Amino acid sequence: MRIWIAALLTALTTASPLAAQQLAVHSSIRPEIRPSDLLTPDLLTPDLQPTQVSAASQPGFARWVQGFRKRALAQGIRAQIFDAAFRGVRYDAGIVAKDRNQSEFTKQIWDYLDTAVSGARVKNGRAAVAKHNAVLSRIEARYGVEKEIVAAIWGLETSYGAFFGNTNTIQALATLAYDPRRSAFFEQQTLDALRILQAGDTKGLQGSWAGAMGHTQFMPTSYIAHAQDFNRDGRRDIWGKDPTDALASTAAYLQHNGWKKGQPWGLEVILPKGFDYSNSTERVKKPVNFWTRQGVRLVNGKQIPNHGRASILLPAGHRGAAFVIFGNFQVLETYNTADAYVIGVGHLADRLAGAGPIKGNWPRADKPLSFTEKQQMQRRLLSKGFDPDGLDGIIGPNTIAAVQAFQKAIGVVPDGYVSKELLARLR
DSSP, rough: OOSSSOOOOOOSSSSSSSHHHHHHHSSSSSSOOOOOOOGGGGGTTTTTTTTTOOOSOOOHHHHHHHHHHOOOOTTOOHHHHHHHHHOOBOOOOHHHHHHTTOOHHHHOOHHHHHHHTTTHHHHHHHHHHHHHHHHHHEEEEEHHHHHHHHHHHHHHHHHHTOOOOEEEEEHHHHHHHHHSTTTHHHHHHHHHHHHHHHHOOOOOOOOOSSSOOOOEEEEEEEOOOOOOOTSSSSOOSSSSSSSSHHHHHHHHHHHHHTOTTTOOOOEEEEEEEEEGGGGSSSSOOOOHHHHHHHHOOEEESSOOOOOOOOOOOOOTTGGEEEEEEEEEHHHHHHHHHOHHHHHHHHHHHHHTTTTTOOOOOOTOOOOOOOOHHHHHHHHHHHHHHHHOOOOOOOOOHHHHHHHHHHHHHHHOOOOOOHHHHHHHHHH
């Protein structure tokens, strides 16, 4: 179960660093949210007629809604709750477009981090930690998740509560449930959103274009499983001005998924000359002493501390910064699968705790592949006998492994880095 399906800012690729920092003060780094009407308490009345859905943009959507209504009612959703929630809901093609263009997967890592860990976001985060230090410390003591990690997720998701998103959650989830790419997942999310409304946890749902809600952008299923009433007011309120329940819910979620207090998400390292780059993948997990024997060192020259089995991650290939990552990296992936997001959370947390910027360089002249180009790359890898395990345009561990195998076969550094140069070689 995922808290959040990857998604972030679609702008600022060409903006100045100052502009990026200024935007980070006031917005999440999720994509721009398109406004939509909210559910209001007066809609939740028992005498509504069966849902009428606008089919102007997608005729099949209305039929899907009627079929889903039957399934929802069979799962215990009351008719008046369903009909109130779906009143005025329509298929939103813009949401599907955003689902295909999520910036954790489409922006270059350095562009992403420029915004995710901007000076403004660090400054605001330190202020937020200071303001909420007492409750964050109690949450850390209760769930064993460092307060800086919880605050960093809060910062990346909603800029510390500044912007939750104002898309009608039911419309967003229903659109994505109708879309075939992940229909089963989003149908379950829609059903659980209706359960939240039926339970009276909130009168209306709004949030991101992908259905994530509240201070730390919980998906409905994750809310039901992990939301906490930490302030003991009788409600699991992740939406209100007080962020206590949302922050505790985030810590509870990470604890449930195996967070180990004291273990870093990752540490920046320097790789030795002659390093075997075919080992630079999240799939290769070795004891720390293996990497030490290979000559891998922290950027300050010290040995890597032993926090269990670890991997070497090169998010921008051998010309970019390198990291040794531990088990907590995979725990953060349960919140969002994109490496860029996990590095963003981890590095922001480090900065909130007083650490400095990443020291390694980035190949900033490189331009990102489009979604279509990534699919072309996967098809060409498959045609040459290197199976990426899917043609979805998302660069995950299987695609990286296929890229590495292709790179090794043609005699170039097998760092798994996807680039226009690599696509040209495949062509």
